Amino acid sequence: MDVKKEKILTDEEVDILQEIMNIAFGQAASDLADVIDIHVILSVPFVKILQAPELPGYIRDEIRDICNISIIEQKFLGKFRGNALMVFPSHAGKELIALFGLEENMHPDADPAETLGRETLMEVGNIMIGACIGKLSELLRDSVTYSPPRIIIENHPCDTIPDSQLAADDSAIVLKTVFSFDRGSISGFVFLVTSHESIQWLKEALRKFIERYE
Amino acid sequence: MQKMIRKILIVDDSPIARKMLKSCIPRDRGYEFYEAGDGREAVEKFRETRPDVTFMDLTMPVMNGYEAIEEIIRIDPKAVIIVVTADIQVKAVTKVMKLGAHMVLKKILRKEEVEDALLKAEDTLRKFS
Numbered sequence: 001m002d003v004k005k006e007k008i009l010t011d012e013e014v015d016i017l018q019e020i021m022n023i024a025f026g027q028a029a030s031d032l033a034d035v036i037d038i039h040v041i042l043s044v045p046f047v048k049i050l051q052a053p054e055l056p057g058y059i060r061d062e063i064r065d066i067c068n069i070s071i072i073e074q075k076f077l078g079k080f081r082g083n084a085l086m087v088f089p090s091h092a093g094k095e096l097i098a099l100f101g102l103e104e105n106m107h108p109d110a111d112p113a114e115t116l117g118r119e120t121l122m123e124v125g126n127i128m129i130g131a132c133i134g135k136l137s138e139l140l141r142d143s144v145t146y147s148p149p150r151i152i153i154e155n156h157p158c159d160t161i162p163d164s165q166l167a168a169d170d171s172a173i174v175l176k177t178v179f180s181f182d183r184g185s186i187s188g189f190v191f192l193v194t195s196h197e198s199i200q201w202l203k204e205a206l207r208k209f210i211e212r213y214e
Numbered sequence: 215m216q217k218m219i220r221k222i223l224i225v226d227d228s229p230i231a232r233k234m235l236k237s238c239i240p241r242d243r244g245y246e247f248y249e250a251g252d253g254r255e256a257v258e259k260f261r262e263t264r265p266d267v268t269f270m271d272l273t274m275p276v277m278n279g280y281e282a283i284e285e286i287i288r289i290d291p292k293a294v295i296i297v298v299t300a301d302i303q304v305k306a307v308t309k310v311m312k313l314g315a316h317m318v319l320k321k322i323l324r325k326e327e328v329e330d331a332l333l334k335a336e337d338t339l340r341k342f343s
Contacts, residue, residue, distance in 0.1 A: 012230075015228060015229060015230045016230050018228060018230075019228045019230045019231045019234070022228065022231075022273065022300045022321075023300040023321045023322060024300075025300065026273075026299065026300025026301045026302055026321065027300070027302070029301060029303055030301075030302045030303050033303045033304070033305070039303055039305040039306070040303065042273050042301055043273070044227060044273055044274060044275050139322065182305075210230065210233075213233060213234045213237040213238075214237070
């Protein structure tokens with residue numbers, strides 16, 4: 001049997017994960033709206049499970065302007081562990097500076113907007129990833145720690161994710177919630193790359209979660 | 215005391231979320247349940263069944279909860295709609311209350327919260343009747 005063709009998660013497990021991510025993204029939006037006075041417009045979350053090496057191709061197919069993206073990565077460590085990747089369009093940093101009202105912090109010195117834009121992107125990535133993973137682990141009764149966020153892709157010509165980030169046995173959970181702001185036109189999405197062991201833990205945790213509602 | 219709530223409409227695109235909400239509603243009161251998977255279906259079901267209480271999600275495909283609330287309130291300005299949402303931003307809550315929602319409950323629900331919401335809904339229905 002072709003192992004790769006086996007379902008990594010059942011339809012019911014995907015449904016449960018989708019609802020948990022809906023709740024997690026709601027928390028993320030609320031956390032972000034507390035920091036900046038905006039309304040985050042959420043879309044219905046979409047969950048898809050891939051083998052990790054399929055992820056770059058998936059991102060290329062999903063994102064129209066693949067040559068102009070930034071990817072923020074943050075590792076999370078708990079019983080459920082892996083890398084969270086948040087994809088933004090490249091111009092998002094500058095737009096976020098305006099939304100945060102940080103323009104006055106820009107100096108006329110060398111390349112300040114670039115630096116501030118990167119920092120703002122990382123902060124937004126940190127808030128969104130933290131709220132998503134935090135809520136997911138809380139609901140599944142796990143506890144996680146995080147590495148600091150970092151930018152792994154920034155205006156690389158048509159790159160997606162370096163191969164070194166993706167082990168062949170790993171799974172990628174695509175959690176695609178497009179979030180946009182009532183002001184500005186930024187939207188982005190989140191991917192989680194996780195190991196086979198973590199997926200096994202996740203399946204068990206999802207089963208226990210829904211048992212509480214039987 | 216006269217029982218006021220007989221029919222309950224649960225609107226959520228996630229079958230799991232509908233199941234979770236249903237599990238928080240007392241089973242011994244003989245409620246009739248109706249379900250809808252998006253806002254448009256909710257409006258149709260509302261028209262057909264005239265539920266006493268409607269639990270409404272906000273983020274849904276086809277027609278979202280905001281639009282569905284507007285439509286339902288247009289059909290029946292006294293409709294008792296309880297929003298059940300993960301979108302807990304202040305602006306989202308303010309908006310649905312302005313549209314005519316009765317109250318907002320934050321996902322994940324607890325049994326006591328849902329029972330309390332149903333009691334409040336019954337109070338409102340009594341005042342309307």
